[in-house]
Every structure is written in structure tokens, then in C-alpha cells.
Amino acid sequence: MARYAKEHKSVTRQRIIEKAGHRFKQDGIDGSGISTLMSDAGLTNGAFYAHFASKDDLVANVVGEELRAQVARYGTLPPGRPGLEDFVRDYLSPEHRDHPGLGCPSAALLDEIGRCGEDTKQAYTDGARALVEEIAARLAPENPRSARGKAIGLFTMVVGTLQLSRALSDPKFADEVLEQGIENALTFMS
Template sequence: MRYASEHKAATRRRIIEAAGRRFKRDGLDGSGIATLMKDAGLTNGAFYAHFESKDDLIANAVTDQLDKLRAGINAQVGDRAGLDRFVRSYLSPAHRDNLEDGCPSAALLDEIGRCANPARDAYTTGLSAIVDDIAALLAPHDPASARVKVLSVFAMMAGTLQLSRALSDRQLADELLERGVRDVLAIVDAEH
């Protein structure tokens, strides 16, 4: 019996990870259950053993993607220099050009806003944790005072990345990312 529960958990994890990559690449509506299950190396029939609905999978994938983003940020951002590196990495051509492994916000934000409450709640919880971690770095004695500023900066970063992805003029897209780095770091440096 123990093997079955471990196997089921591993299978569920595989579905969530495959779905997270596929959702970021093709969008939430552009990814049907058959495709998601094929990506995970499973049949359609296995889906409902793990999730109540596609909305349930979306909420779980959003949670997983934001948990991974948070872990990556926390591993990189231990101090102000780490924050600078993170901003430069986030607003880079490499991140822009890699939807599948990139930030779920930049890839899915507009769609998450139209999702059912479980996905939006998962997004709110995950992003709030990221924002709170960065706010604690910027204002260790009063993180709440930096929370809205960090949220605004994150929105600027995600929007800049989205716009850069949408531009067909590669030079303009690269210039936008460079300008975004300067603007974000200037806001971070400004007193709140």
C-alpha cells in the first residue's frame, strides 16, 4: 500500500510540473487535458484520479509555479546585490525567450485574472509570499511598509517582460528590457 501512495504522489507531481510548463507555453485555454496528460506520459483516464477538474489542476500548477519562483528568488536574493541580480535575470532576453521555464506571472497573468477563484486565490497566496519575502529584505524593520511598493515593482517587471515578448522588433524588445532594469532598480532605491 505504501508504494501506491508514493506512486500516486509522484504521478500527481509529474502532472502538475508538465502542466505548469505547458500552460506557460500555450496558455491555460490552449492546453487540453489530453495534451497535458500526454506531456506527463499518462493517459487521459488517469487525470481524474488526481484532480477534480482542469480548474483544480490550474490552481495546483499556479501554486507549484509560484513556489518554484519563490524558492529561486530566495536562493538568489539574500541581500541587495542579489536583488539586483534577480532583476537583471528576470528582465533578460534569456528569460523573455524561455516561456516554458520562465515566470508564471509574465506568461499567464492575464489568463489567471479570468480564472475561477481557486486559481486566483492560489496566485494571490503565492505572489503574496514572494512579495513579503522581498519586502522583508528591503525594509527589515517594517516589511509591511514596503509591501505595496514591491508588488508594484513586480507588476512593472512582469508587464515589461510581457511587452518585450510581444514586440517583433528584437532591438526594441531588448532596449525595453534594459530600460526596465534601470527603472525597477531606481524605484527600489527610492524611499517609500
């Protein structure tokens, strides 16, 4: 019985994290109250504190999990530069732009993460570092350290491009920003 309860609590906690990740990226951290987050997970408000000490605790867990999942997805891409090109094209796609709740936490939450507590910033820092290392390893498999600066540049380029495209009300201009972003990123990589 105790084992079932522990497994059930772990599954429930994971469901809260997944649903909160989607909601945060869709509506923002500040725009997502505990009651909405728990409703999304099919739970009552009272169940929240059985899993998290505070909303800040949940945010830090969500940010860490979102970035770990993103790094894991990149690991499934083809090796080297072809995989990196696939990443750029997928990241700067209209589908990613138009569905922030399913996409990258950086493009959706970066401005809010900067105002969060230390635990969330640390979770983000760890995840961003892992993403940069993944990009650097694809840019220079023989010496990833040598490509760290370029990897940081590429990461910031795609995140900023996606954010700008999402902010535009003119669909043609928003698409043009994505298309130019892909071209710029591929040129930057070469």
C-alpha cells in the first residue's frame, strides 16, 4: 500500500508539472493561479501543498523539467550539424510560434524567469547551460568547448527571433522574421 501511494504521488506530481508547464507557457507564470493549475491537473487546490511548498517551488520544478525534456528531444535529432539544422527549422517554424504552450520555455517565459526567485533562475541556468552544451557538441563534436560562444549566439538568436515573431500582429511580417531567422542562423552556423 505504501509503495502504491508513493508511486501515485509521484505520478500526480508529474501531471501537475506537465500541466503547469503548458499553462505557464500559454498564459505566463503570473497569469496562472494555483486554482487554475490544479484544475488543469484534475485536482483540488488543497492537493497542491502535498506536492509543492509554494508556487515558486512549482515554477522552479516546471522550468527544470521543461528544459530537461527539451534537451532530451534534441538528443533524438540526427547527429552533428544536420540535427542542428533540423532544430533551427523546427524551432523557427510557424507551428512553434503559434503554439507556445507546447514549445520552448525560453521563448515563452524568459522575461518572467528573470523576475523569479533564485531556485527558478538556477533551474533555468542549469537547463540553458545543457542546451548550449548540446548545441556546441553539434557545432564542434571534436571540441565542444571551442564552439561554446557560437552555441550561445545561436541559442540567443533563435529564442529572440521566435519572441519577435510571436509579438507581431502582421502574419506576413511574422513569417518573414522566422524565414530570415532560419537563414541567419544557418549562415551563423557555417
